[in-house]
Structure formats: structure tokens, C-alpha cells
Amino acid sequence: MKNSRHELILRLVQENSISTxxxxxxxxxxxxxxxxxxxxxxxxxxxxxxxxxxxxxxYKYTVPKLAQTTSADNGAFYxxxxxxxxxxxxxxxxxxVKCHTGMAQAVCAxxxxxxxxxxxxxxxxxxxIFILMRTERDxxxxxxxxxxxxxx
Numbered sequence: 724m725k726n727s728r729h730e731l732i733l734r735l736v737q738e739n740s741i742s743t744x745x746x747x748x749x750x751x752x753x754x755x756x757x758x759x760x761x762x763x764x765x766x767x768x769x770x771x772x773x774x775x776x777x778x779x780x781x782y783k784y785t786v787p788k789l790a791q792t793t794s795a796d797n798g799a800f801y802x803x804x805x806x807x808x809x810x811x812x813x814x815x816x817x818x819x820v821k822c823h824t825g826m827a828q829a830v831c832a833x834x835x836x837x838x839x840x841x842x843x844x845x846x847x848x849x850x851x852i853f854i855l856m857r858t859e860r861d862x863x864x865x866x867x868x869x870x871x872x873x874x875x
Contacts, residue, residue: 728756732766733786740783747784771867773840787839787868803833804873811869813862820852820869827852839865 731754732747741747744763751758758766772784807826812819822830831847834854841861846853856862 728758729766729770731756732770732772736772736784736786740777740781742781742783769867769871771864771871773864787864787871801872803830804869808869808873811866811873813856813859813866816856816859816862818854818856818862818865818869820854822850822852824850826850839868 728751731751735741735747735750735754739750741750744760744767747767748758748760748763751763767784771787773787774782775785776782807822807830809821809823811821820827820830820834827847827850831845831852834852835845841857842865843855843857845855854862854865856865
């Protein structure tokens with residue numbers, strides 16, 4: 724049930740301009756999924772949805788770049804991440820991705836190609852990637868996105 728709700732939320736956010744949790748809750752109900760505001764809030768957090776500013780100056784929820792990339796490329800990106808990554812963590816504004824030996828550069832190249840927001844730069848060794856983010860909040864968001872995609 725939760726997975727299908729999450730899929731529905733991702734689809735609704737991509738297809739609609741949703742600016743509040745109440746709007747999302749109403750759209751979910753229209754699609755036969757009645758949930759509380761607390762559940763919507765948890766789902767937004769678990770899916771690492773972003774609130775971005777539109778050209779008109781209004782805020783709306785958007786799907787993270789990693790989630791968009793995973794669904795758009797028929798699994799190639801997903802496969803490299805799930806097979807190559809061992810663990811992810813962050814300290815302050817730096818995300819650390821531990822990979823199987825020899826996989827870090829391939830994983831890093833795929834991550835670089837996604838255009839994840841607020842990445843200052845990446846550095847890959849043999850089995851470790853450092854991703855420097857603009858803020859600690861950006862690092863925490865990227866960590867959630869990676870955990871969501873990789874299912875760690």
C-alpha cells in the first residue's frame with residue numbers, strides 16, 4: 724500500500740502544480756487514497772520531495788532529480804547505483820558514498836550526469852565518493868534521495 728501510494732504521489736507531483744500538503748492530500752483522496760495530513764507529511768519527507776520556486780514566484784513540490792533519472796533511463800542508472808554502492812552517509816555539507824572496490828568513478832560519473840541541485844563538486848577515488856553540497860540541509864536531502872533510490 725505504501726509503495727503504491729508513493730508511486731501515486733510521485734506521479735501527481737510531476738503532473739500537477741502542488742504547493743501545499745493539503746492539496747496533495749486532496750488529490751490523493753480523488754484517486755482513492757485517503758490519508759491523514761501526518762501521513763502526507765511523512766511521505767513527502769521519505770520521498771525527499773523538494774519545494775521549488777516557479778517562474779511565477781510560487782512554490783510547488785518537485786520530484787528529486789535522482790528519482791526522475793531512475794525512472795527515465797530504464798534501469799541503467801538504478802543498476803549502477805544498486806550494484807556499486809555499499810553505504811551512504813553525510814557530515815555537515817559533505818555526502819560520502821562508499822562503493823565496492825573499483826566502482827566509485829562509474830557511480831560518480833552517473834551521479835554527475837543527473838544534475839542534482841546544489842552540488843558544488845564531486846571527488847571519486849577507488850571505493851569512495853565525496854560530494855560537496857552547498858549546505859548541510861542539501862546534504863541531508865541528497866542522502867535521503869540516495870537511500871530512496873538504492874533502498875539502503
